[in-house]
Amino acid sequence: MVIKNYDIQFPLDSIKIIPLIETVPALINADIIVGEYHKKQMERGIFNDNYRVMLARSDSATSYGMVPFVLAIRIALSKMNIWADANKVEIAPILGCIILFLCQPDR
Numbered sequence: 001m002v003i004k005n006y007d008i009q010f011p012l013d014s015i016k017i018i019p020l021i022e023t024v025p026a027l028i029n030a031d032i033i034v035g036e037y038h039k040k041q042m043e044r045g046i047f048n049d050n051y052r053v054m055l056a057r058s059d060s061a062t063s064y065g066m067v068p069f070v071l072a073i074r075i076a077l078s079k080m081n082i083w084a085d086a087n088k089v090e091i092a093p094i095l096g097c098i099i100l101f102l103c104q105p106d107r
Contacts, residue, residue: 022058030076056096
């Protein structure tokens, strides 16, 4: 087996961490979580104008039931959108779950 080390340099801000929010209480406070993350990034001298945030369903979230979970996802999306507009950043959520009833199908 041959192992090679390549001298590859990456800028410090080229790989971004994606926050994962998955419990119902955390989803309700998604704007606060993203705001804290944004604040910590700025303290480190990393200024982002866009964020990816993953909203997912965990095993603990299923104990709340499907209706509270779907409502929490909708609340999280709405609150993060309001936060993004207020802070002049873009948020592109990643939905790591199957969301039913998020929007009405065309009839």
